[in-house]
Amino acid sequence: MDRAPHPHPTRLRRRFARLTGAFAATALGATALVALGGTPAGAAAANLAQNPGFESGLSGWACSAGSGSTVASPVHGGSAALKATPAGTDNARCAQTVAVRPNSSYTLTAWVQGSYVYLGASGTGTTDVSTWTPSASGWQQLSTSFTTGANTTSVTVYTHGWYGQPAYYADDISLTGPGGDPGNPGDPVPGAPSGLKTGAVTSSSIALSWSPVTGATGYHVYRDGSRVQSVSGTSATVTGLTPSTSYRFEVTATNAAGESPRSSAVTGTTSAGSGGGGGGTVPRHAVTGYWQNFDNGAAVQKLRDVQDQYDIIAVAFADATGTPGAVDFTLDPAVGYGSEQQFKDDIKAKQAAGKSVVISIGGQNGTVSVNDAASANNFANSVYALMREYGFNGVDIDLENGLNATYMTQALRTLSAKAGSGLVITMAPQTIDMQSTSNGYFQTALNIKDILTVVNMQYYNSGSMLGCDGKVYSQGSVDFLTALACIQLEGGLSPSQVGLGVPASTRGAGSGYVSPAVVNNALDCLARGTNCGSFKPARTYPELRGAMTWSTNWDATAGNAWSDAVGPKVHGLP
Numbered sequence: 001m002d003r004a005p006h007p008h009p010t011r012l013r014r015r016f017a018r019l020t021g022a023f024a025a026t027a028l029g030a031t032a033l034v035a036l037g038g039t040p041a042g043a044a045a046a047n048l049a050q051n052p053g054f055e056s057g058l059s060g061w062a063c064s065a066g067s068g069s070t071v072a073s074p075v076h077g078g079s080a081a082l083k084a085t086p087a088g089t090d091n092a093r094c095a096q097t098v099a100v101r102p103n104s105s106y107t108l109t110a111w112v113q114g115s116y117v118y119l120g121a122s123g124t125g126t127t128d129v130s131t132w133t134p135s136a137s138g139w140q141q142l143s144t145s146f147t148t149g150a151n152t153t154s155v156t157v158y159t160h161g162w163y164g165q166p167a168y169y170a171d172d173i174s175l176t177g178p179g180g181d182p183g184n185p186g187d188p189v190p191g192a193p194s195g196l197k198t199g200a201v202t203s204s205s206i207a208l209s210w211s212p213v214t215g216a217t218g219y220h221v222y223r224d225g226s227r228v229q230s231v232s233g234t235s236a237t238v239t240g241l242t243p244s245t246s247y248r249f250e251v252t253a254t255n256a257a258g259e260s261p262r263s264s265a266v267t268g269t270t271s272a273g274s275g276g277g278g279g280g281t282v283p284r285h286a287v288t289g290y291w292q293n294f295d296n297g298a299a300v301q302k303l304r305d306v307q308d309q310y311d312i313i314a315v316a317f318a319d320a321t322g323t324p325g326a327v328d329f330t331l332d333p334a335v336g337y338g339s340e341q342q343f344k345d346d347i348k349a350k351q352a353a354g355k356s357v358v359i360s361i362g363g364q365n366g367t368v369s370v371n372d373a374a375s376a377n378n379f380a381n382s383v384y385a386l387m388r389e390y391g392f393n394g395v396d397i398d399l400e401n402g403l404n405a406t407y408m409t410q411a412l413r414t415l416s417a418k419a420g421s422g423l424v425i426t427m428a429p430q431t432i433d434m435q436s437t438s439n440g441y442f443q444t445a446l447n448i449k450d451i452l453t454v455v456n457m458q459y460y461n462s463g464s465m466l467g468c469d470g471k472v473y474s475q476g477s478v479d480f481l482t483a484l485a486c487i488q489l490e491g492g493l494s495p496s497q498v499g500l501g502v503p504a505s506t507r508g509a510g511s512g513y514v515s516p517a518v519v520n521n522a523l524d525c526l527a528r529g530t531n532c533g534s535f536k537p538a539r540t541y542p543e544l545r546g547a548m549t550w551s552t553n554w555d556a557t558a559g560n561a562w563s564d565a566v567g568p569k570v571h572g573l574p
Contacts (some may be wrong), residue, residue, distance in 0.1 A: 117133055312426060359392045393422065
């Protein structure tokens, strides 16, 4: 969310940089990878990457959709470099798998040239990493680092570009750290697992089991083509699923030499259920609006002035403190309150009218970081303190500087234990945050599905994105709203936990504004199967929660045109 009078021009780039690693990991299933050896621990920092300068063509590398080749110019070192060209829905990902050791530290670097060039590592067993440059007219070095998990024996390093961008170049890629299993380099890649079958089923989970594979040290579980778990044994339970929905599962075996082919697929169907979890007393269909605790040129409001169509009011924003993970809130004098007690009284009045008022964490300028157990506790304790001081019903997560799924999950569950079943939790991720269930935002939403109220993804300030049908859609259309919402609806969230986040006016965002009529058509398409564009979901979602806007202030500036049109549509959904 944007505090500035005009949307910040670098905002979209930062979001792509932060989240593209998770999105790129989704495409991994379509890429053939090569396992590599390494060097012993304690030796000089040798490069574990095979053919790092592309002097042997693409040997050791696999590029998606035939996008890669080698060129003699430009090069950073030696006589060759990689050239990879994005096309259509392919981002020209070139990757290889490298044998590594568990609980070890690694540094990944590369020299790149071009627009929107990314370098990353996936399958680390901890937090997958990526870095990027929006524009490198000459050779520029990218660098990132990671630590492997307790059972990690291989990682995938990759480069890729971005949709609609020209070819990029990469050269002299380096991965340094202890090589994998130097005492037994001759172990072969294990064979594909057999005997995969489903077991116990609930409305949100399916248990799997399979036969052990000789030489395997671990297994990867795939759901509908995307890797969702890594385990050391021969069973797993996949959670975060949607009731009464069929899923396809496959399993691979891994060891230090690499990953096996996938097993034969099995299909499992979850049982019927009541949908998502908690979320306080929010109406079945709800409208969320952000209230600005600052003056950026939009109409200045007190909370009592917020339009009646809004069911959830997110107070924007809490601010970071000097304590990691902790937040605080200070009323801006610009909004005109004579005292904090007047503000608190307005919160009570809105709640008496059946509204929920939550404190939003983050925004464009927010720098709250929850990345370990201590900061997770600090976050939960400080948010709960604000709830008790001001009477907030809950919290909105709008972090635009990254999100660690493990520790944000811990923080929100700790907060839930303190606040009880009435806690309202909303989230406002960017479009790229929700392209894959492997992304931190999506993971967090699924991890707290039993206490989550709604995810109002922001369908604006976004580039073109993939819909659930694998096609690319551009912002500003009904198809962009419906095809991207479908990813969440089919990716494990309950329809009651999905909302459409849009700007209230053309001044509310840098790009992606759609008229209220387009929003209403998207709501009809998803909930009723009518008024769709070229994309029509395979089924309807009558329990869809509703819509969100940035902001109630920009809505007021535009004469309440958004809430007057979208509010009745949301409240009239089936």
